[in-house]
Amino acid sequence: MPRLRARLLDPASPAATTWLPDALVEIDPLGRIAAAGPWDGGPCDEDLRPGVLTPGFVDVHLHYPQTRILGSASGPLLDWLRTSTFPEETAFADPAHAASVATAFAAALAAAGTTLCQAYGSVHPAAAEALFQALADRGLRAIAGPVLMDQGAPAALLLPADRALPALEALVERWHGHDGRLQVAVIPRFALSCTPALMEGAAALARRRGLWVATHLSENPAECRETTAMFGARDYLEVYEEVGLVHDRTVLAHCIHLSPGEWDRLAAAGAVVAHCPDSNDFLGSGGMPLAELDARGVQLGLGTDVAAGRSFRVPRIASSAHDNALRQGLRPPPARWFWQATRGGALALGQAHLGSVRAGMDADLALHDLPTWVDTGDQALSWLLFHHDAPAPRRTWVRGRLVWDRQAHAAAGGVFPWDEVGERS
Ligand SMILES: [Zn+2]
Structure with a gap:
């Protein structure tokens, strides 16, 4: 049973963190945390101090086929889709391209300390297959699937419902529940790219198989106008x-x-919001009104939204969420964003056994370099969330298994995961 000695920062609540300056974390043979608390003076297998352990991060929204267009500044949304996104996603008809990017994508997640994500694919079922294979090989957790699109995009990116839904169900048969880590999601991309028939079929499949649904809602004013006009709806929701x-x-x-009425209905339905503030800034989409969400107790997760978001690192998104809140005159404590990046994100995705380093949880962990002079929980929190130049995590574990080791990767000649790992595979 591995016994790791390190400093420990854990989310206690949306308002507080737990800081242990000298902790011991014991992991059982099944990859669960058997114990986590102050170091007891006993032996350890590895002393990771001055490093700090945290839960692995949860990224509730990103797009794997956009890995290579990260940083493409051609927004706002509808222009960005036409000029940057759709051309790149078209390349995922080639299974070799899909496999190469999927491998790099999984490495980029692990290198960012992300242990659970909700990931969109391209429209191509074979490209989704490549994604699941790469996530399985890397050892990550994910709720993922191809996007569904049968209108409003180049012909090469459209798949009619009578082909898309059976292909999605085949993915469910192969991958849903794989190793207790992978789930298949139903992902109608957004209303403008889906006919009502496709969305109805998708909703029915999700109901029948108990699958998560993921989609985009109300990102950009032009998108909202086009959507309500196209569907003759009173509002987007x-x-x-x-x-x-x-x-x-x-x-x-x-x-x-x-x-306000849409917020009320969304809350009454119990739906989850994927908050993607860095993407919202980069595409000039606006800011998610946090007070509306909080007033109704809507569950929130943080999404990088790679590649409209500019980083795979969830703490960078937490920092953007902090900025977004300040712009709206709100001042949630930094602990709120650490919570959302870890435990809150896991709960939003229905994963009650994840997101905290305490006994009984699965051992999904990230190890971060932290200067020795950092000696309070508040300082550690500031460093991890808001120090944009802080190095990426040193190690990442899922269910007690090492899925990323930055130093080992560098020693093997690797520089940056989405080039080096992808090219070698
Ligand atoms: Zn998105």
Whole structure:
């Protein structure tokens, strides 16, 4: 049973963290945390101090086929999709391209300390297969799937419902529940790219197989206008409600331009919001109104939204979320964002056994370099969330298994995961 000695920062609540300057974390043979507390003076297998252990990060929204267009500044949304995104996603018809990027994507997640994500693929079922294989090989957890699109995009990116839904169900048969780590999600990309028939079929499949639904909602004003006009709906959310896509296993990305009535209905349905503030800044989409969400107790997760978001590192998104809140006159404590990046994100995705370093949880961990002079929980929190030049995590574990070791990767000649690992595979 590995016994790791390190400093420990854990989310206690949305308002508080637990800081142990000298902790011992014991991991049982099944990869669960058997004990986590102050070092007892006994032996340890490895002394990782002055490093600090945290839970692995949870990224509730990102796109794997956009890995190579990260930083492509061609926004706002609808222009960005046409000029940057759709051309790149078209390349995922080639299984070799898909496999190469999927390998690099999984490495980039692990290198960022992300242990659980909700990831969109391209429209191509074979590219989703490549993603699941890469996530399985790397040892990560994910809720993922191809996007569904049958209108509003180049012909090469459209797949009609009678082909897309059976292919999605085949992915469910192969990958859903794999090793207790992988789930297949139903992902109608957004209303403008889906006919009502496709969305209805998708909602029915999700219901029948108990799958998560993920989609985008109310990201950009032009998108909102086009959507309500196309569907003749009174508002954006109604388009999804009408086809049965809004419930307590639905993750809705962005949620920026919603009316109070839409917020009420979203909350009543128990849907989850994927808050992607860095993407919202980069595409000039606006800011998710945190007070509306909090007033209704809506569950929140943080999404990098790679590649409209500019980093795989969830703490960078937490920092953007802090900025977004300040712009709205709100001052949630930094502990709120650490919570959302870890335990809160895990709970939002229904994973009650993840997101905290304490007995009974699965050992999904990240190890961070932390200067020796950092000796309070508040300092550690500031360093981890807001020090943009802080190095990426040193190690990442999922269920007690090492899935990333930055120093070993560097010693083997690797420089940056999404080039080096991808090219070698
Ligand atoms: Zn997105």
